[in-house]
Amino acid sequence: MKAKVIITPKAEVLDPQGKTVQTALEQMGCTGVGEVRVGKYIEIEMDGEHDEVKAKLSEYADKFLANPNIEDYRLKLED
Amino acid sequence: MKAKVIITPKAEVLDPQGKTVQTALEQMGCTGVGEVRVGKYIEIEMDGEHDEVKAKLSEYADKFLANPNIEDYRLKLED
Amino acid sequence: MSSDPSITPELISEHGLTAEEYDRIKEIIGREPNYVELGIFSVMWSEHCSYKNTRALLKGFPVESPRVLVGAGEENAGILDIGDNLAISFKIESHNHPSAVEPFQGAATGVGGIIRDIFTMGARPVCAINSLRFGDLSNSEVRRLFRGVVSGIAHYGNCFGIPTVAGEVYFDQSYEGNPLVNAFALGVLRHDQIARGAAKGVGNPVFYVGPATGRDGLAGAAFASQDLTEESAEQQRSAVQVGDPFMEKLCMEACLELLATGAVAGIQDMGAAGLTCSTCETAARGGTGVEIDLAKVPQRSPGMTPYEILLSESQERMLIIVEKGREDEVKRIFDKWDLPWAEIGNVTDTGQMVVKNHGEVVADLPAAKLADEAPVYHREAKEPVYLDEVRNFTLEEIEDCDDPKSALEKLLEWPTIASKNWVYRQYDHMVRANTMVNPGSDAAVIRIKADSVPGDDAREDFPEKIIALAVDCNATHVYLDPYEGSKASVAECARNLACSGALPIGTTDNLNFGNPHNPELFWQLKESVRGLSEGCTAFDAPVTGGNVSLYNQNPDGAIDPTPTVAMVGVVEDEAHVTTQWFKDKGDAVILLGEPVGKGDILYGLGGSAYLQVIHGCKNGKPPVCDLGIERTLGTTLLGLIQSGLIKSAHDCSEGGLAVTLAESCFSELHGRNTPCFLGADVDLSSIVDIRSDALLFGESHGRIIISTSDIDAVKTVERAKLMGVPAQRIGTVGGDQLKVKLFNEEYAWEIAGLHDLWWNSIGNAMA
């Protein structure tokens, strides 16, 4: 099954990339742009049942895929 | 409204980052891991109507947010 | 194979082969080639791999000297002796077309490719340099390419851990859409560590090391061997090569460790034309045959055809021929470094390159003929008509400069002359802790210490060495006079080395030109090679290798002919390392060389930056380059440096005397955002009968600004004259202005203001 992990910088963390994208969009003439945040998107092919995969991935997301000091993550499993 | 752009490396393009994460997961003892691909996730706050925002963002995703040589992207609008 | 297309004239021509070439192929193999074989021939006989249009010309290069251990064309890169059983291996290579299509990855993989060439020779890569050309910076597409290329080089070099210590960047309309990305790497080894790319030892197994093969860069060699068109670019876009510097670092460490075991019979990187080129070249060099089975080659995408596997240019892959019976040692080292590997075949005595797929033969070709018997063409050369107009240009067409003050400011701000710190601050130029002169001075200087040599890091009695590197090419001068301009590029490079305290010992060049089928463009190439050859001969700096990149055209025509010259020199002693910046208040400023080249009716203004910036024209005969004078100048300066007289030395190039003086005042940046300034008071009023624009901004060759302590000035001038080099004290270091007195007028510039313009110009344009 395909699992997706979406990792975003925490609200209080400076996001230089997001800021740069925002400015660049504005400079290119894209109107109405508000805050931009840039994070990561990880797709993982994984054997196993929904719950098992979910448990496993939560574990690895907590300790490895995301850094809790600076990032939040969401897990999505495709069924 | 909040728009999300999910950017992934094209299927046929080498993704050294994904490969390295995959190996790392395996070495950490995470079983059943198949292919891993690492992409980007961009959240953009944007004024405007659904269709308008969509059109605008597609344009900028094509020419700026994603690198069409090596990346695909998907657009998601939250309503 | 059944699904393969049948060979039609269209298919042959799509493979860049002519009808005659196809006949030749049939003659060589005694039958019709199949589709896979056609693909193999097409890449092996592409310009990129075979040099079919330039091989005859390149024969003119000087390639010998007592230092040459491995000469040009023998292996992946040449090798020069630097004494005490130590040697250096270096080479330059272009990645122009891939960078035009995908600047970041194109430039990154260019760096990766040249580093691979170096460690394939058994050397540890210790530094990199690069030469870059783009269109006008005011164009946003140009900025995108520039930004992408620089960050691609930074990404690869920084991650790999090689310092990028020098380079050059030019901006000119002619490169719009067809940027030039020439990457150079240098490595160090002992004489007894030289590795060969030969498939030796019948029965020895052939190993494939590195990541799985994908469809990337399919037929990249062929792509590089045709004009850059929207169509060819589109085709390439579908198969962009992505670099993995991390993988290459592992690969390099593993290969060096492996070579030390003695279990390697031959080693070859998979560069252009990947598996095809590496198997047939190793067999050709070994006088053997090689048989491989594609089914054993690790594959990234499902359903790859033999054609695709053979022609793929996936990066970071090596072919290693292992001494039979020592496979386990080899596997242990690959595993230690977590490198994917596969045993894919073995060396045979048939002289054939036999490729199987699941046991079925898909190609069976004579390796040596394939590698060495590509056609050789003597193309027609015709002097270009534009040169008539160039020669007709006289200074009567323009007024003498009425505002030198703002002219110097504009020149310093001109991106081609402006500081390249926006570029080199993105490159790690200090990793490996060897960089003695950082980017920003005439040449980079690095030391070679124990850990620069594979396996020697713990050696206590290591005989340390110091080398200097520079890369140069004034393509405007080459455009206006390919022969003189090319000679001058060599001379400038040598001058830059001399200014740093080094004696040149070898050259590598990158010939970036347009379509060789155009007689006028081929004439440029021919004249240029003649000039380079004379230049390298004059400096005893043989060509040890290089690269040819033709078909550099955009829809508006060819690029300015750009024979990039990179030279390496040796510095005898740490005390001789010299930089371009004035050092102390009160020091004497001395001009070595004639203030203006003799007999030049344009006084060095032909093709100058001044004409381009102030008068918007690229015209006139460029200054001639007298190699005898250059050589004497170089040895004289080196002698002065070695006797401890010289505090700084900076040669005159783009922007002439005024720009050189200003740059000498800028001083090295002491720390982030913290420049140091040291002005100078210069008196040129004794030089009369010459236009002030020519005196200030003319680009006559053979001139160097040096500084010495006040008491050494007279001695220095006399010694130089004794050696036959004109020399005169023209001023004194000090103050916070650059003051220049001409016979009719006096000018003063605040150094801080000039520095701002020069330092921030490119950064501001890129902001």
Add this chain to the structure above:
Amino acid sequence: MNFAVLQFPGSNCDQDCVHVLRNVMGYPTQLLWHKENNVGDADAVVVPGGFSYGDYLRTGSIARFSPVMGAVKEFADNGGFVLGICNGFQILCEAGLLPGALIRNRSLQFRCEHVYLKVATYNSPFTSQIPEGKLMRIPIAHGEGNYFCDANTLDEIEANDRILFQYADREGDITDHANPNGSLKNIAGICNAERNIAGMMPHPERAAESALNEKDGRLVFESLIQSLNPASTTA
């Protein structure tokens, strides 16, 4: 006195650290492979710079799971001295041996240049030998050196005098202009609460020899050596 310098796949300042410790400072120094699970007879461990695992995912995120990092943690728990430089700093943060994280430079560009460092405390084994008031000039080379931690952690670090170095201008003032990467409070280096683990982004090993016209970096190693063996006299 023995030093160990860790070697991960992708480390590339490992040899530089060995060179300085062994040849410049004159102490026996060994490379320690990431698959080892003890630090041997090392008296201090240096986690060097580079791009361990290509810096993929996040800098230091993979290296910190290496067996050797388990050994380093144990070594540090017993009071052993650990110095992380650049990527080494990033790895120590990922491993939780130092607080906070190093994120992308605000310029989004890699930066290689000399910076001035103000020594924020002399009360550490890594700074004790630096002459009071000295402004250090040491190069940086990183793309992700922007130090971040939450407000509580920052308060704690400051309150406990755990900032070692801050980016400064030539006058020694901590200004935004002098900050090369956007790090909080211009932080260039910190230590843990027990003061035996330090991390810094600048590269002292690149500034320890007169041949490279640099010597300020030596002071960091001299401090470490002095702390390990107060009887040693360093030149």
